[in-house]
Amino acid sequence: MTEDEVQRGEEIGENVQKRLLRSGDNLLIKLAHTLPKESYARLAQIFSDTHKNTDE
Numbered sequence: 639m640t641e642d643e644v645q646r647g648e649e650i651g652e653n654v655q656k657r658l659l660r661s662g663d664n665l666l667i668k669l670a671h672t673l674p675k676e677s678y679a680r681l682a683q684i685f686s687d688t689h690k691n692t693d694e
Contacts, residue, residue: 643679650682651675 639647658670673681 639676639680643683644676646679647674647676649679651678654678654682 652675655670655675658666661667
């Protein structure tokens with residue numbers, strides 16, 4: 639993980655966790671408790687890249 643990813647993950651971490659918890663999805667809630675907030679930026683980038691690649 640890069641320092642930028644860690645910083646961005648810390649910035650978005652609280653909001654991501656809140657949204658995962660509000661989803662009511664037990665698997666996502668478990669994920670919220672498993673992944674450190676610092677990893678959320680990298681995960682967001684993976685989802686974004688995947689979404690872009692499926693649009694082609």
